Amino acid sequence: MSFKNYMKDHCYTFLFILVAVTASEIFLLTCKMHWVIRIYFALAIILACIAGFLMDYFKRRKFYNKVLNDLDKLDQKYLIHEMIARPDFFDGVILKEILDEVNKSMVEQVNLYKLQQEEYKEYIELWIHEIKIPIATSKMIIENHKNEVTQSIDEEMDKIENFIEQALYYARSNHVEKDYIIKKCHLQEIVSEVLKKNKNSLIKEKIKIELHDLDIDVYTDFKWCQFILNQIIQNSIKYSQKENKEIEIYANTYKDNVVLYLKDNGIGIKSSEITRVFEKGFTGSNGRNANQKSTGIGLYLCKKLCEKLGMNIKIQSKNENGCIVMIVFPKDSRIELL
Amino acid sequence: MIKIGIVEDDKKLREELSIFLSKNGYEAMILTEFDNMISSILNSNCKLILLDINLPYFDGEYILKEIRKVSDIPIIMMTSRDNEIDELLSMNYGADDYVTKPFNIQILLAKIAAILKRTLKIDTNQNIIDCQDFILNISKSKVQKGNEEIELTKNELKILHFLVQKRGEIVAREDLMKYLWDSESFIDDNTLTVNITRLRNKLEEIHLSNMIETKRGQGYILK
CATH class of the missing domain: 3.40.50.2300 (Response regulator)
Structure with missing residues (x-):
């Protein structure tokens, strides 16, 4: 709050004071008053006004400077109204009341959306649990009536199951509260579960599996990690070459982390696109041409879930020479003391 | 039951x-x-x-x-x-x-x-299965016939065990592979062929020839 702006704001008041002083001087002149009295009179009025304005100016300056300063330091700017002490001048009080009112209304509005989002997430989770029952039943029927037709339906059921799982984790990933448990998991066990889950398509596509160096413990949520690996294996299946398909899975322990490598010899990712594969909704040129269209959600979710679990995911590809996905599990030597 | x-x-x-x-x-x-x-x-x-x-x-x-x-x-x-x-x-x-x-x-x-x-304390997967022509000892991973016996690798044992369970039925290669995958042997098509051949050769060593028959386009059958 600069003095210049304050003066500008009060220019009419100054003008009126000047007019009043001039008018009274003219009056005193016509009354033939002594010049000392005239100057004393004029000075008294002007000095009183200046004192009044200065007091008002410093009071306001102190108040607004504090507000601006606090606002600057605040992380969540909307909380500023909580920081303002009740001002002792009228328009300041109005400002504070407006801010309080606005904030209250905003909080109500935000809570409404929060509630709606929460309800929607709950509905999605409920729906997912409901839909799993008919899927389980269908799978049992298929198992009890094995033939070529049901086998083919079984593959489609697997796809449905995968899409549903994606939706479930999408709903979970947008949520702030933790619904996962970090505990000691054996890498071999996680990888085996994922391979078993995809056995139908892996066997059908004649993909050779090479596993080594997986006898390592990591700290993560088993289910979430399984979901992440599942997305990557499915990509490897989706973008495989025509012949000699192979997926190699191995891990390596470093000083501060454990890295799980999933290496395939599929069609790979174009170098111009590799930086964007974790973006939501991004489908590369390969994704648009594959038999099964890419949704651009899988890797985006992987990245998001990895971040929540404190893990990292990286991808490397040499044009048309397959790709390597690296999942980095943090390792803290202190954890082993527990 | x-x-x-x-x-x-x-x-x-x-x-x-x-x-x-x-x-x-x-x-x-x-x-x-x-x-x-x-x-x-x-x-x-x-x-x-x-x-x-x-x-x-x-x-x-x-x-x-x-x-x-x-x-x-x-x-x-x-x-x-x-x-x-x-x-x-x-x-x-x-x-x-x-x-x-x-x-x-x-x-x-x-x-x-x-x-x-x-x-x-009932073992549904019995450790020793009497298959008339031979005895399959699962805990020792061995096939015994009279005084002769052969040792099987992990995969060979699993294959033979599955075929024994489905004896007399045609077992599709795919089903056999799915069974192996479920028991954490992630083998591919070629490895399965190699394993079957080795298993046949081993069975032949103890005079159990032509036990596993190939049904072209369908799978295998244990006679």
Whole structure:
């Protein structure tokens, strides 16, 4: 709050004071008053006004400077109204009341959306649990009536199951509260579960599996990690070459982390696109041409879930020479003391 | 036959589950008195219970807790809720195991077998199987015929075991591979061929030739 702006704001008041002083001087002149009295009179009025304005100016300056300063330091700017002490001048009080009112209304509005989002997430989770029952039943029927037709339906059921799982984790990933448990998991066990889950398509596509160096413990949520690996294996299946398909899975322990490598010899990712594969909704040129269209959600979710679990995911590809996905599990030597 | 109780509110699912268990050598019993499930389970004389979590009247977790107060009957929880927290809760309430819907059927069977083995000391996967022409010793991974015996590798043993279980039926290569994958041998097509050839050669060593016959385009059959 600069003095210049304050003066500008009060220019009419100054003008009126000047007019009043001039008018009274003219009056005193016509009354033939002594010049000392005239100057004393004029000075008294002007000095009183200046004192009044200065007091008002410093009071306001102190108040607004504090507000601006606090606002600057605040992380969540909307909380500023909580920081303002009740001002002792009228328009300041109005400002504070407006801010309080606005904030209250905003909080109500935000809570409404929060509630709606929460309800929607709950509905999605409920729906997912409901839909799993008919899927389980269908799978049992298929198992009890094995033939070529049901086998083919079984593959489609697997796809449905995968899409549903994606939706479930999408709903979970947008949520702030933790619904996962970090505990000691054996890498071999996680990888085996994922391979078993995809056995139908892996066997059908004649993909050779090479596993080594997986006898390592990591700290993560088993289910979430399984979901992440599942997305990557499915990509490897989706973008495989025509012949000699192979997926190699191995891990390596470093000083501060454990890295799980999933290496395939599929069609790979174009170098111009590799930086964007974790973006939501991004489908590369390969994704648009594959038999099964890419949704651009899988890797985006992987990245998001990895971040929540404190893990990292990286991808490397040499044009048309397959790709390597690296999942980095943090390792803290202190954890082993527990 | 070992009686297994099924507590599941979805009619079709419990019926299909019961058919599946019957096909795999168990006696399945469907329990439907949901308003009186606890005494119904306790009086059923089942050796193992498959218990759903979302049930009318009382939920599965409550039933499990109440049963654990009086009985140690093995219980496998079935649920469509797929997260670690629910799993942990169930295990804390005293469930013996936990499967999520839709379940991998082979894994469900394996879990049932493992629990029965532990609780009833009945080994559903017998360690020594008498196959008339030869004896399959699973714990030692050996095939014996008279005084002669051969040692099998892990994969060869699994293949022979599966063929023995399905003796007289044609076993599709794909089914054989799926079985191997479920028991964590992630082998490919070529490796399976190699393993079958080796197995045949080994069987021939103890004069068991032409036991495994190839049905072109269909699979293998153990005569």
